[in-house]
Every structure is written in C-alpha cells, then in structure tokens.
Amino acid sequence: VTIADVREGALGVALKRCGGRARTVKADLSNPVTIEGLSRDADVVVGALSSRLGRMALGAVAASGTPYCDISFMPEDALDDDAMVKARGGLAVVDMGVAPGMSNLLAGVIAEELSPCEMLEIYVGGLPMERRWPWSYKAGFSPADVIEEYTRPARLVEHGRIVVRPALSEPELMDFAGVGTLEAFNTDGLRSLAYTLKVPFMKEKTLRYPGHIELMRVLREMGLFSKEPVEVQGRSVVPLEVTSALLFPKWTYEPGERDLTVMRVSGTGMKDGVRTRVTWDVLDHLDQATGFTSMARTTAFPATSVARMLLDGTISGSGVIVPEMLAGRQDVLARLLRELSQRGIEYRRAQERVGSA
C-alpha cells in the first residue's frame, strides 16, 4: 500500500496507524500528472482528496488505466465524465463513502426490491456522542462543507420532478434507537440518485441534535453565513470568514473524543401486492481500539471494500459507476455488508406493512 499526501504530518499519522505497513509518498496531488504517475504503478487507487480536486483526480486516474474508487464528494456530476473515463480506458466507482455511498447503494437496493418504489428517504448525521451547549455539534469533516449544508438550497424529488427547498428547511424530530431524538433538515444530498432512480418522491435530510438547526437559522438570519462583504470600521469583511474563524475551532473534535454516525435509508412501495416499507439502519461509534472516528470508519470502509472488489475483478468494465448502479449485484452488496460487519459496522434491514391493509 502506498499512501500519498502533500502534508508530511498526515503521512506520519497514517503510517503510525497502519503499524508501518505502507509506503508513504509526499506528493502534491493537485497536479494531475503526479496522480497519473502514481496511479500507473498501482493495481487499484482509492481517492480521498478534498472535493474541489475530485474531478481532476478522476480524469488523472482514468488516464493511468488503473481502477479507481473515490470518496472525494466532488461538486460536479461525475456521470458527466463517464464518456471521458471510458475513452481513457478507466473504471471508477465514485461517491463510495457512507452518504453519498452506502446511502445510494441501499436506496438502489430498495428501489429494485419494491415494484413500484414510491418513495425513498435518506437520513444521515455525524455527531459527537456528548452534546455540549450551545452547538451540540462537532464537525467530523470539513467545517466549511458543514456550513455549505446550512446555506445551499436542497434539491429533492416530488411527483417525479426536482424541487428546490431552502437550506435548513422542514425540520422534523425523529427517534433513533441508541441515540434518542434527532432533528432532520433538508440537505442537497440526493446527487446522482435524482437522475439514476425513477422514484417519484426522494429526499435526503441531515441529522443533528435538537436545537442545533435553530441556532444555525439564527446565525444565517444574522448574516453570519454570508459571502457578501460588509463594511466594518471602514474595512471590507466577509462575515462567513469571521464565522469560520470563530466556529471551526469550537467544532473540532478533541483527540479521542467519541463521535457517532447514524443513517437510515427507507423506502415505501409495493412488494408482493402489499404496500411495504423497507428500512436500512446503521449506527456506528468511534473505535477506541484503533482511534478511528466513526466518520472515518463508515466513510472509508465501503471504499476499501469496493477497492478490493475492483482489484479482484468482482467489479469490472469501464466508465463511471455511482453506487446505486451496483444495486442489482447481490454479490457486491453481500460482500460489502460482510466486510463492514467484520469491522463492527452493522447495517440492519427491517420490513413492515404500511397504510391500510
């Protein structure tokens, strides 16, 4: 295993975590030539770059011809690059983390199972186990991307059409076993699902402890999420940058601080002539033995599992694959769930009748 990163400190941490069983390369991965060169020597590539580098990396790895599994959460639609990746002889499974990732795959599985599938809902959140006043929140990934969830309008599907709702809209309280009551709000997380699945009602909502959303709405109303400069004592200041400088240190996990990841993917539709709800639930916590946060575990392990399947040819072909495109592959689903279970991440399926008999 070769680990490449531009930050020496990050390489040191990674090497220590895997007990020295890897080679590290200090490399500037904002350069596609560097990525292509490193990829050419590899049997399979796993990408975990920041989102703004995602699309560039996809093209660079494709050019090397090496299979690729990516969790970069690129803002662009990766399926738009399918022809480019195919033309370069590449094969890439993208968005292969927890959400997007397992959320897509399980949504696809439910959509296959129900006929027709009438509605799909994804609820997902990464949270600290201990909630502390006032935020009851810490950021398991880039806090800037968290704020983005609080400002970007959310696209959902209603009556088969994409509709847009404001960020932080339609908060609802929901109970999750092992966690308690959480509050869900609309986020722009359907991504490829909005196009690949023909389900008339689909939405993704993000989960927080109750109260957090209201505070974020207040900060937004105050103008603290604005990217428009304001004049402060004769100087131009971007409020969001001040907010980031003040909030991000408070939203950073302490070393060893326990986090949790909770996700529910739920669909309703007809199964054997009966209106049925199928639900997949997962709840994971920081692994105190390895120090891996739950956010790292739930995001990385699906990607490494799929990387192994790319390596041994279980997943083959060319072009760009989003996870829901693997929903018909029961062998892929079974192996993913088994390998996640071996690492203590248990996805549980439930099924119930809904509505009138």
Place this chain on the structure above:
Amino acid sequence: VTIADVREGALGVALKRCGGRARTVKADLSNPVTIEGLSRDADVVVGALSSRLGRMALGAVAASGTPYCDISFMPEDALDDDAMVKARGGLAVVDMGVAPGMSNLLAGVIAEELSPCEMLEIYVGGLPMERRWPWSYKAGFSPADVIEEYTRPARLVEHGRIVVRPALSEPELMDFAGVGTLEAFNTDGLRSLAYTLKVPFMKEKTLRYPGHIELMRVLREMGLFSKEPVEVQGRSVVPLEVTSALLFPKWTYEPGERDLTVMRVSGTGMKDGVRTRVTWDVLDHLDQATGFTSMARTTAFPATSVARMLLDGTISGSGVIVPEMLAGRQDVLARLLRELSQRGIEYRRAQERVGSA
C-alpha cells in the same frame, strides 16, 4: 428653549417635533468651552449627550453656574465630582432618566418608607411591542450600550457587600401585566444606589422577551462579543465590530414602530411591625400622536420635570444630586409623578404583606 447639537439633521427633527417653538444651535458639544458658553446664557440646562461626554459636560455646565439636569449615563461615578461641582458653584441632578433615574428615586422612597428596608430589586426593559424571530428585540438606545449590558459583569449588593456576577447571569421568568412573561438577567445598573442606600440586598435586572438572553449567551460563547482581534484570512478583525455591523441595522426601530418600557421597583422590609413589600410599576408605550417612543418619553420627561424644579427653585443648593437623594422630598416626588401622569406615564404603587404573619 435652545436646542444644541452637532448634527443638523437631529436639530431639524427636534425643531419640527416642537412645532418650531425653539431656537437651534449647531454646536460641537464635545468642546467644554462651547458647553460653558451656551450654558451661561441659559436659566437651566438639560443634558442628553452620549455617555462618554457626560463627565466633561457636567464640569462645563458647573463652570457656567447654571443648574443642570443630566441623563447622559456617564460610566464614571458622578458623586466623585460633587466637590468639583460645588467649588464651581454648580448644581446638577444626574442620572435623571427612567433607569437610572426614576428607578433610583423610587428605590430611595421605598428605603425611606420601610424600617429597616431589607431588599430592593429593580427590573427594567425597553422592548418592541411586536416580537419578531429571532431576536424579539430592538434597541431603543445605542445598540453598543446594549451589547455592553451583555458583556459587563454586574455588580449587586448581598449581605451589605458588593458582589459581581457574570453578564447575562441568573435569568428568571417573570410576569408583567399588559406585557406577559419576560426574562430578567443581572445587569450593572445599581450605580450610585450601591453606595447611597444602606440596604443589604440590592440588584438591578434587565428585561427581555424569553429566548433573547439565550441567543445572546450563544453569541457571546461563539466569541462574537469579543473585542480581541482574531485572524481572518490573514487580516486582523475585531468580532464585536462585525457583530455590531450585522446586528445593529436589524435592531433599529422602523419609523413609527411601537416600543414599550416596563419597570418594576420593589422592596421588602418592615412597616408598622409587619414585613411588607412595596412595589412601583410603570408600563408605557410609543405615543402615536407625537411619535415619541416610549424610551424617549420615560427617559426625557423625568429630566424635564426636574429641570422645571431647578428653574423655579424647588430643587436648590449646590453640588451633585443623584435621584435617590431626593427621596425625602415628598413635594418633588408628587410633582414628578403628577407631571409624568399628565403625559400619560402612570407609576403605580402597590403594597402587600409578605412571609408568615
């Protein structure tokens, strides 16, 4: 009547409000020579300058020998200047608004009436009549002074000694007839009362609609009230200045927007051998006929009433007088209450037994 101000716009508004029955003078009142000159020509002077000019103005008016009534809310202790004012042959009633002002006078009246007076409490707030999400608040005076109330530790008196509590501390819900439930928090408003009255328990608390205090605590915890610069994108920014730039426009009353002022001054102690609570309450609203806000009415009218008493010699002598020093003057109290009542501001007294018989 001569009205002096450095802002021509303010002079125009004032002249219009009094139907042209005044002379206006554009003058820089940060210059004590200017104040002394203008004062020398007057029979009595009413001061309503910003707090940082208060002490300078006190000395300047005193030097002119003209009696002075002031509502500038200076940060310094005006009684420290008693000898200076006396030496210049001046007479000044300071802090003669609503709180400080009527609050001091009524606290003094209660302290005289009860023997001993065991406890004094002042609750006061200026609020918009309509509460709007999220702040449920607008600032009837300088918003910077409002933020100061949310950051400056509060001095109160317990067991006869001054103790200090954090800003925004000890929130409590209280009902006020005609307003509803409000939330009170400690503020540093006892001022001269902490020294002039020998009452073992005294406190002042400021009133807001429920919820506002919690939001202010959150903003404070986030660092938004801090005067310490933080680094933002390589530049030094003072968070409080950003907060002020964002919040103050939202906290500004619209023209004609209705405000209210609510105050309760309450004391307990022995009266004719019975433990008794004496309470003075006032509730005032914007005057739609004149457009005067309640904050302007309740603050200015006590000052103009006292100015008339300085003019006709009802209040005489020399040196600095704080309102509670007039508590023994039943004629002054009666005239103040009568003149306020003539302007629609009704202070109501109530008395009840407290504790076991």
